[in-house]
Amino acid sequence: MNNVVFSTGGDWDSTTLYNNGSEVLATQLFVELQAGVDExxxxxxxxxxxxxxxxxIVRPQENPQQEIGIFPGRLELNFPGHAIVIENxxxxxxxxxxxxWYNGREVTDKVMTVYVDVNAADNIxxxxxxxxxxxxxxxxxxxxxxxx
Amino acid sequence: MIHGMTQRNRSLAxxxxxxxxxxxxxxxxxxxxxxxxxxxxGGSFGGGSFGGRSGSFGRSGGSFGGGGFSSGRSSGGSFGGxxxxxxxxxxxxxxxxxxGSFGGxxxSGGGSFGRSGSFGSSGYGRSTSxxxxxxxxxxxxxxxxxxQGRSVPAHYYGGWSGYSFYWGAPMWYYWTPFHPAFYFSPPxxxxxxxxxxxxxxxxxxxxxxxxxxxxxxxxxxxxxxxGRRKRIRYTTY
Numbered sequence: 001m002n003n004v005v006f007s008t009g010g011d012w013d014s015t016t017l018y019n020n021g022s023e024v025l026a027t028q029l030f031v032e033l034q035a036g037v038d039e040x041x042x043x044x045x046x047x048x049x050x051x052x053x054x055x056x057i058v059r060p061q062e063n064p065q066q067e068i069g070i071f072p073g074r075l076e077l078n079f080p081g082h083a084i085v086i087e088n089x090x091x092x093x094x095x096x097x098x099x100x101w102y103n104g105r106e107v108t109d110k111v112m113t114v115y116v117d118v119n120a121a122d123n124i125x126x127x128x129x130x131x132x133x134x135x136x137x138x139x140x141x142x143x144x145x146x147x148x
Numbered sequence: 149m150i151h152g153m154t155q156r157n158r159s160l161a162x163x164x165x166x167x168x169x170x171x172x173x174x175x176x177x178x179x180x181x182x183x184x185x186x187x188x189x190g191g192s193f194g195g196g197s198f199g200g201r202s203g204s205f206g207r208s209g210g211s212f213g214g215g216g217f218s219s220g221r222s223s224g225g226s227f228g229g230x231x232x233x234x235x236x237x238x239x240x241x242x243x244x245x246x247x248g249s250f251g252g253x254x255x256s257g258g259g260s261f262g263r264s265g266s267f268g269s270s271g272y273g274r275s276t277s278x279x280x281x282x283x284x285x286x287x288x289x290x291x292x293x294x295x296q297g298r299s300v301p302a303h304y305y306g307g308w309s310g311y312s313f314y315w316g317a318p319m320w321y322y323w324t325p326f327h328p329a330f331y332f333s334p335p336x337x338x339x340x341x342x343x344x345x346x347x348x349x350x351x352x353x354x355x356x357x358x359x360x361x362x363x364x365x366x367x368x369x370x371x372x373x374x375g376r377r378k379r380i381r382y383t384t385y
Binding site: 042043139140141142143144145146 | 379380381382383384385
């Protein structure tokens with residue numbers, strides 16, 4: 001089972017990717033998780049429990065056309081000031097068994113979107129996470145945290 | 149490319165369950181089930197077996213009404229057939245002791261029901277040696293209150309204070325915040341007179357808390373049913 005750790009200090013030189021302790025030379029790391037919407041496509045409380053889909057792949061440097069799936073396993077994304085952990089150890093990668101942590105707190109029931117695109121070929125680094133925050137009296141909040 | 153499974157799970161049963169809960173709460177508030185009264189009606193003194201109506205049973209030789217049932221009926225009795233009495237000559241058949249219509253022996257008490265003492269139970273109240281605030285006022289009217297096994301005079305001062313005397317015959321819903329008696333203390337006995345017990349601020353506090361929670365619960369139910377979608381604000385950090 002994969003245990004992928006991505007870390008960056010804010011530039012390409014400090015950006016590393018490891019899998020089970022071994023460095024992986026990659027062209028692209030792409031993670032996209034969509035969840036937390038109801039039948040009408042409106043944001044709602046529930047996160048992963050409401051269903052969704054996730055794509056998590058690594059393109060190796062020796063064959064950029066190849067897509068290697070990360071899950072089932074664990075993915076750790078470390079950015080300056082932000083840390084995301086996505087875990088799905090189900091043998092068939094069933095979506096409902098996905099768990100998400102953001103900065104050490106589990107947000108499995110709040111997460112709406114996780115988007116991470118680290119593309120060395122196109123020099124693109126983009127990452128953000130969107131959480132649904134219900135409020136008792138005031139309006140519910142869809143909060144997007146721009147990571148990079 | 150590996151994709152996670154797309155799943156949309158929505159339980160209609162959970163939605164209908166919430167609808168049912170709201171309807172049940174509404175019915176609970178609307179209905180005023182007088183359980184004690186129902187019990188009283190079931191065992192009333194005036195309309196049942198002890199009504200003392202003559203000829204309710206055992207009438208012989210007479211027709212029911214103005215002879216309209218004469219056809220097809222024997223002349224022996226109002227309800228057909230020949231009414232007969234078992235040996236012994238008792239009104240309700242034989243084999244009964246002559247000491248009473250239903251057998252048994254008279255109890256040592258003076259009544260027929262083998263029970264002595266006064267009727268019912270005493271109302272709620274407390275005695276005090278300190279004159280209540282109402283004692284110095286002139287009552288609007290007077291009545292009686294059953295306290296500690298005897299009827300005592302009760303002074304009424306109008307307004308909502310009369311709800312205090314409701315505790316003389318408490319119903320189950322007096323202990324709920326839906327009835328005014330909940331917010332008044334049982335009457336106070338002083339100097340041979342029952343006075344209103346006064347407003348119960350503790351119960352009032354409990355009632356406020358209860359209705360706040362109830363309102364929040366109802367709002368949550370309504371929100372969960374999706375009848376009115378809540379506003380959403382989008383923020384970026």
